[in-house]
Amino acid sequence: MARAKDLQSGQRQLAELQLSGDFVDLHGFTLKRLDHDIVTVSRCLVGVVPHERLRKVTELHPHLTRLYWLMTNIDAAIQREWTLSLGRRTAIQRVAQLFCELRRRLEVTGDVEGNSYDFPLTQTELGEFVGLTPVHVNRTLQELRRRGLLELDRRRVRILDVGALESIAEFDPAYLYLERQPH
Amino acid sequence: MARAKDLQSGQRQLAELQLSGDFVDLHGFTLKRLDHDIVTVSRCLVGVVPHERLRKVTELHPHLTRLYWLMTNIDAAIQREWTLSLGRRTAIQRVAQLFCELRRRLEVTGDVEGNSYDFPLTQTELGEFVGLTPVHVNRTLQELRRRGLLELDRRRVRILDVGALESIAEFDPAYLYLERQPH
DNA sequence: CGAGCGGTTGAAACACCTCAACATTAGTGG
């Protein structure tokens, strides 16, 4: 799933892909009303937690509360890295960054097999994420293929050269806080 | 103050200006280590709260904990709006958006006088924020002046036509959650 | 009074966009 915001002009920006296992709408608990949409970009199975139960958690389990709070703050950190990407990285760096990030995050749940994982977005959706037109996404992917860095076909990516890909993205996984993920 | 992230290539992206009264580093409490820098862009007076005291708050005051949690989530919402800006808005829309946002946020603390407020950033810093070069920031500001929308001189802005400025930015203050700010 | 920083300007380059056509794949009904 992904967070989405629209401009009146019809343009859409996707932000922060949510992977299986993620607690998607913890934000809504404190905010009550959401400032953005949550959209699916693949088939999803969703669990629902009533806010009342979360409120009880905050009353009874301070430690768990801090953990949930941490999770929303990690979400914010991921979002912040995307601010950097959109503000400063070139097209090819942004796409590279995305695939590097996903590899690390999917690894945690065992959804990566030999640097290959499912990637259900169309090129148009990928463009809405990295702030590019579908046409330019297409050309950027071709360039990554041409350089022998990755393959993307039938909704599945394979990263052929992780080191090189992370290098062109200037990828630094610190912002993912994987070392303190509840695992 | 502002949050800042660097690329190895030396490029810097500023994210989310922090105004007087904001609790700047609530993120650090749960994250322990920060993924970004906090920089000053004006003279600042900073209060320090030991994490241990915050931990006690979470043990003893669930309501206050939820309020602090809410504050970090509003930070995240503001950040998300900037993701939209950087991904989809043009140069002139981004700059307009920033000045509209600041007007609303500064209003809360009474720091706006007749649509005029202090704006301590240089054009270069403004560029690091909106993802533009100093040169283009300069030209964009000239365009806003030419259209009679705002004046910016000696570290002070005056918005001459709030409606028009909000309109070109496609500004929607919903993401600021002003109606539930602790005030 | 000089030095340095911030702001301004012009010209040329470049990354990405737009538009429009075509190719390929996936999905649907007969």
Added chain:
DNA sequence: CCACTAATGTTGAGGTGTTTCAACCGCTCG
């Protein structure tokens, strides 16, 4: 299983917004 259709991916040519580089101006501060 095939035929048809719609969605997705690919390509080319030309346009545009923003960047780059380099120069110059005007404050402010020491």
